[in-house]
Amino acid sequence: MRRAHTVEQVRRAEGELVGRLPEGALMQRAAHGLATAVADLLGASYGARVLLLVGGGDNGGDALYAGAVLARRGTSVQAVLLSERTHEAGLDALRRAGGRVVAPDGARRPDVVVDGIVGIGGRPGLRPEVAQVLAGLAGVPVVAVDVPSGVDVDTGRLAGAHVRADVTVTFGTHKVAHLVDPAAEAAGVVHLVDLGLDLPEPVIEALQAEDVAALLPRPGPFDHKYTRGVVGVRAGSAAYPGAAVLCTSAAVSGLAGMVRYLGSAADAVRARHPEVVVSEGRVQAWVVGSGGDADAEQALADALADGVPAVVDADALAHLAPHPDASRGLVLTPHAGELARMLDVEREEVESDQLGWARRAAAAYDEVVLLKGRHTLVAHPDGRVRATTSGVPWLAVAGAGDVLAGLVGSLLAAGLEPYDAASVGSWLHGAAAALAADGGPLQASGVADAIPATVRRLLG
Incomplete structure (x- = not known):
């Protein structure tokens, strides 16, 4: 059975797990799962071009660490930073692996875009300048980190500009927006990476x-x-x-x-x-x-x-x-x-x-x-x-x-x-x-x- 939980439920479970793991271990699990999904979509990751759209939250960190994993496999990885705040350790890992930070108008047209703009705690909708960057990448397959940026995670509603993903890689459990339309339609195919979270009763189920x-x-x-x-x-x-x-x-x-x-x-x-x-x-x-x-x-x-x-x-x-x-x-x-x-x-x-x-x-x-x-x-x-x-x-x-x-x-x-x-x-x-x-x-x-x-x- 697929089970979907709210943002509050997920954050509480993640907080309990983080206290039992080495620092950064949870993000590394998520990043490796994300990198694997991107590589699967590419088919052959060596020589392929991946563009990371990076926000200021943990989703941006997941994207940066996944980019570092891909770069070490021979993928050309560029990152556009869309927030004044950046996950510094993830950015350092990407640079050390050979990835580069570029301006939105300086990025080469990629084979895959990774949406790490807004995490599960973000508000619905996207800033106009972010929507403009996305518009310039129309037609490129998108892998969303956890949820497509801009959707209302706990209700499945849409409010303004949002990402339309081909694949969404989510962590620990499904979220409401993965199962409930109209947001679920924007998520594309949802791939779950198990993090070993101890979760309460879900708010939504999907029979298998x-x-x-x-x-x-x-x-x-x-x-x-x-x-x-x-x-x-x-x-x-x-x-x-x-x-x-x-x-x-x-x-x-x-x-x-x-x-x-x-x-x-x-x-x-x-x-x-x-x-x-x-x-x-x-x-x-x-x-x-x-x-x-x-x-x-x-x-x-x-x-x-x-x-x-x-x-x-x-x-x-x-x-x-x-x-x-x-x-x-x-x-x-x-x-x-x-x-x-x-x-x-x-x-x-x-x-x-x-x-x-x-x-x-x-x-x-x-x-x-x-x-x-x-x-x-x-x-x-x-x-x-x-x-x-x-x-x-x-x-x-x-x-x-x-x-x-x-x-x-x-x-x-x-x-x-x-x-x-x-x-x-x-x-x-x-x-x-x-x-x-x-x-x-x-x-x-x-x-x-x-x-x-x-x-x-x-x-x-």
Whole structure:
């Protein structure tokens, strides 16, 4: 599992470790990890050109020491000092290894830029003169030290100019900005260098394949369709019958024992999935709202009246009132626009502070909120958050949300708690999309069809 911590948590852990190590040992560990990542990106470091953009904090020191390591391997290393304060020991190490300090307009165009401008304690945004230096290096691959300079580390927000990295080398643990968009998108590929920190509970988690496999419900030798869980689907409408088909396609993928469908798209559902039961009956969880149109309000009322867990999606979200005093075991699955309407704010506000608004919504409704996006966030009312990083850009297609709702509903019916069902379902959804896309475009129905194969790979 990837775990992300706040700046305060990291600094406290680093302070405790520094007291047990020789002076400078922690920075040397970080610098060697950074140098290795830069060399990997270069492919052949001998004769390559690296430019260090050096600020006044420890990140600047990491960059300088890493530059010294690269220079000793035959790399041409230049450094631009962007602060009146410089890590003197790191600068001395770079010079002794053959590296040079140059003015911004005197640097040769490098093969790789190392962003050591602002560390995890820096404020969001960059000074105009620093942004100008970066603009002059447009098109050169960037390796960021710990986080891309200019992002808000503890929230994932962006405020003004910032670095866009191809690779970010972080130390000790992931930070919130590595997992939460929009900052996470600016971090590129994140490489973690273990420093042996003794860290507290993380503020954000990101499930990995082994975590999902451990949480996934599996049938026992004496299970039958009812003990494995029955998921009910109230989705689709005269205008959007395909939503019902896509939702039941995911629900019927085999993670629950049986699927019931109630709605106006029964003929379309039966034609695609003869195993779906179209009749009233007991269920362990409902999925409601996907493509619901004018039918969504009544479908939601009927589903909630059953008193079982439910996934509330799409059109049904508009008819759900906040209920902050008693959770009903729901998973709410809005995209940014829907969440904005639920909280009466602008969509742009949600997109710029996804972590903050997902947490606010979970608290306001006292339910698990799954905020769909490039890195989907699953927020629990108690403040816990998981980020999903398994998806691919091709997943941005019509109907993908209907598939996700059906998948999460099947996991609820199979017995997972709402927070786990949403987290596991979101991860499987992204992984199935990656499998179905195979590097190219996909359709939502292909994502649903790929769920069984994704689970087989996971458990194999």
